Amino acid sequence: MKFLDASWERNEHFSFFQSRKNPCFSVSFSVNLANVYAFKMQHGYRLTDCLYFAAMLAANRVNSFRQRIVDLRPVEFESIDAAFTYIPKGRTLHCNCVAKFDAKFSVFSSNISAARALADQNPTLCPEGGAAQSLIYFSCVPDIPILSATNPWGDPWVDSVPRFLFGKMDDSGNTTMAIEALHSFIDGVHLTEFYKLLTQITESPQQYFC
Template sequence: MQKIDRSTWPRAEKFGFFSAVSQPFYSVTFRVDVTNLHAYTKQRGLSFYYALVYLATNAVNAVENFRYTIRDGEVWLLDKRIPSLTDLKPGSEQFHIVTLPQEETLEQFCAAAKARSEAQAHFLDQDDKELDALIYFSCTPWFDLTALTNERDFDRDDNIPRIAWGKYVPDGAGRETLGMSVEVNHRFLDGIHLGRFYQTLQASIDALEP
């Protein structure tokens, strides 16, 4: 983790401007082509949800602005963020939140997330020391997601990305897409950074070989 010198930080002026805004959070929703990911996970018996969490975590960590946080009034750059995802046990309507470190490979992460989720007996199991280094993930596989709002305790220092997606649906041209919502803090992230996240995520999905 690296402390940011705000006197030389290129974003200092924007950070100050959006710090004066009463509500600095915003969200966008865009389509992601998940055709390759669906085929890849189906062939290998992997969870599509866990696999997309893995790839989205990599895409978040590839964009520096997603990794800023504030501790004791100072801006820091985290080495990486950690996925924290909602999940359902089979046959249950009561979701729980699973938090676990990123594994080296997609297959390893899917196995670890499945084991952690199945073993978890409580709604929430997190280490308080890592809370500001999380990424909040969720999924609504019952319908196509076109927009989303998130609950939150208002804290303008909160830079935890909130990422969710809905059901993948055919696009009429032989591809499958889903709507993905990303909510961020404008003190740290602009549209260009969300664009880099999207491009990195889409490229990683397109590179999969079913």
């Protein structure tokens, strides 16, 4: 983690948006998962593992998606991990899990499985590492074709973690992804960079899910 000082290119933008009562913004867009779904069926993976991996791989490659606030100062993490909702076995309500990201899909998928197994034994909304800012929060609503989404937020000087939500996938493999984040770090240009990377990954999973 490195602190971003006054020489940071986005320093003025950060100060401008952080002075707002609500510096968050939300955007939704369509993602085609036909190739990812075919890859998942071929290898027997969980679709959510594939979704989280694709989004995390893209996010880790865009600097602004690794920028957060720590001790009231903007910082940039070298890498970020995944926090996700999960309904433990025998329960109807979700808990929260944390999985360390790895650019190798098999490793990341194993980390997700281990987090789920831990949650089956000890479900909680506050898992170890869940309070860190070096995360992205994931949720899925696989039965709802979402058009947009908003999430609960804390104080934006303390809570700076982006929220990613995936909706129902239609028969053509299209789903909607909603992103909510601090405008203090992320503009349309960064969203475009993320979207292009995500599209590349989902169109060619054999190349990236190695």
